[in-house]
Amino acid sequence: MAVLSSLLCSSARLVTLSRLGFGEHAVCKRISWLSLSVQLYTSDASHPSVDPLSSGLERYKDLQKYFNKRLKATYRRFSHIPDHSVVCGHHHVYFVEGDGIYRMDQRQREPVPEQVLNLRQVSGQEEKTGLDSEERKKRIQWTVQRLRLSPQEKHLAATLKATYREEPRCVVVRLGKRNSSPLDSPHVVFSMDKVFSFEWATDKVLFYTTLEGLRCSRVFRLDLTSSGSRITSVYEETHPDVFVEVALSRDRQILSINCNSRTSSEVLLIDKTTSCLEAFLVQPRQLDLMYHVEHWRKCLVILTNTGPGQEYQVVQAPLSEPSMVSWVPLFTPGPGTALKDMDVVGDHCVLTARNPAGELVLIVVPLTHTKEAYTVQLPSWACGIHTKKPGRADQHSVLEFLISSPVHFPVPYCLYPEDGLLLSGTKDGSSPEKQGNYTTTRLEACNQDGTLVPMTLFHSLPVEGLSQAPLLVHVYGAYGRDLNMDFCPVQRLLLEQGWALAYCHIRGGGERGLSWQRQARVEGKQKGVEDLQACLNHLFSLGISSPQLTALAACSAGAVPVGALCNRHPHMMRAVTLQAPFLDVLGAMEDPSLPLTLEDIEEWGDPVGNPEHRLTISSYCPLHNITPQVLTGGSVREKCSCSFFVHWLIFSPILPLTADSVFLVLLECEPAPNIVLNIQPGSNHLGPEDLELMLEEEALALAFLYTELGLDPPRSPRNRKR
Secondary structure, three states, rough: OOHHHHHOOOOOOOOOOHHOOOOOOHHHHHHHHOOOEEEEEOOOOOOOOHHHHHHHHHHHHHHHHHHHHHHHHHHOOOOOOOOOOOOOOOOOEEEEOEEEEEEEEEEOOOOEEEEEHHHOOOOOHHHHHHHHHHHHHHOOOEEEEEEEEEOOOOEEEEEEOOOOOOOOOOEEEOOOOOOHHHHHHHEEEEEOOOEEEEEEEEOOOOEEHHHHHHEEEEEEEEEEEEEEEEEEEEEEEEOOOOHHHHEEEOOOOOEEEEEEOOOOOEEEEEEEOOOOOOOEEEEOOOOOOOOOEEEOOOOOEEOOOOOHHHEEEEEEEEOOOOHHHHOOEEEOOOOEEEEEEEEEEOOEEEEEEEEOOOOOOEEEEEEEOOOHHHEEEEEOOOEEEEEEEOOOOOOOOOOOEEEEOOOOEEEEEEEEEEOEEEEEEOOOOOOOOHOOOOOEEEEEEEEEOEEEEEEEEEEOHHHHHHHOOEEEEEEOOOOOOOOOOOOOOOHOOOHHHEEEEEEOOOOOOOOHHHHHHHHHHHHHHHHHHHHHHHHHHHHHHOOOOHHEEEEEEEHHHHHHHHHHHHOOOOOHHOEEEOOOOOHHHHHHHHHOOOHHHHHHHHHHOOOOOOHHHHHHHHHHHHHHOOOEEEEEEEEEEEOOOOEEEEEEEOOOOOOOOOOOHOOOOOOHHHHHHHEEEEEEEOOOOOOOOOOOHHHHHHHHHHHHHOOOOOOOOOOOOHHHOO
């Protein structure tokens, strides 16, 4: 199971209009006195064009076309990237391909794919899009998010996501036999919108949660009967700041109902081996107690923050007496090592951790001899790891996972914890180091309070040769979540073009454990801004790039430290790109009617009920600290002109492009900054799911960066000297 998702709550839930940008009421007050040079771009041809706003985009068009071609070629190069979307049943392998879900019978010598679900036939209750029915059919696209097989492979459940919809749809397919009668062939027996998480208890019983107003608070049970289906309510959470998910233990014996807030947990379990399928509580909610449960031999293996300094450790309890009074410590990491995830593989607990140097490692704890724990080193470039949920036919004593970095494509590995054996799963045995001459350098910047802030730098030239290299700096620093460092073809392309890429692991994130997050919560939010400033100063002091060649990139809550730094020190960067930015912290936290405000009080504070919290938020909130930026140096008046590229999400396919629609407030400078407002109708929190739209918008962002940083257009690969 993914502990970060369970304990820290999914970042995909941060999708509310205030989180995507600005509180509308606050923007309308400020838009009148700000002089902006806004260039508005939309990827949806159905939107009316506004010439005065869009004409400035012509300066990026040629480069956008060029980068669109380069990105398509780059994505084709990495089209063979392995993933864990294939689901193994007892006899069939299930996979997603193009227009549907397919399966192949592994017992056949030459298996032929059989379609289980045709996505084009998923029907009809789409949200009104303002398009006629024919046009809607052309534009609506469904993608598969999650697959789950019932224990004996009688049914398959899947959640589907459509363009112009935020809520997923769950469909349940009854699986028939190949060449069976039409009545026994695969067909949909149940369909429901707004299903978030779901797991099978038996072949006919599915537990699931529903997404209402960006919150999951209820668990339901679906019973499939010979006459149809029956739905009953199982659990309802009353705390407004708690998010509820259902999950299955790795050995498939226990189904858990995980109820997590930002700072506390409560877990209910359902023993699948019993006929009643009744839920029972592990440990009642307790302030600042977080825990995650796995199952092993009628015992519970629990990852919980009861270790020294309220950091994570592993404890054990009997299934019959699961409460905290029965918890016995099994493993506590050494100082500076942060536990990130946990899997129970056979008779071993396998922990994903970051060591004091910031490197990813695996710690294997034999559950029968816990004092014999050992560490498995991963390649030094490894920055992201994704473990595979084992299929019914997979070996449960082997941990399969993928490791990657922003510039190293995913490589499959297998860990055999019984033998301590780590094997690469690449067919030709090649290692990613041979696929690009790139260096991963781990650095530390010293903040003004003496805190060492870790950074990860990717570069193709030696550090001393990076003085003229353009620099793209990534940052997040919120909710205790690590900065996303999975493989990204766009980042690989930039590295191939001579860029340096810096990932700043500022406080507020989770890279150095729970205390790293606690230091930059509520009153400590300023520390994240100071950390980012220290990182930039350290990079420049090492001779890496320069402010005029530096761009910052952030998404969602990562826009808070970026926006605050732009207000204070706009001379430290030349351009900024923001994806679904959260910029009006004060306005959002003042409005308890917004879906995530009550939940986020533990992260940002309560400006309504606590005057000190209000002062703190007001001191850094990007929207509420805008000032004209004119810099002077000696007798020369230097004008600041930091440019901005903002990916803006809306959930209506038709956007009236009036002055009141442009909720964009950044810096008032002389000359006015170039600001590109990139509207993405129907996108999710991370942008459009359609590959063509995504490439088009990434190409525009690259064209923006090259133009604003004054870089020469990159040469085509075939024009380079061999």
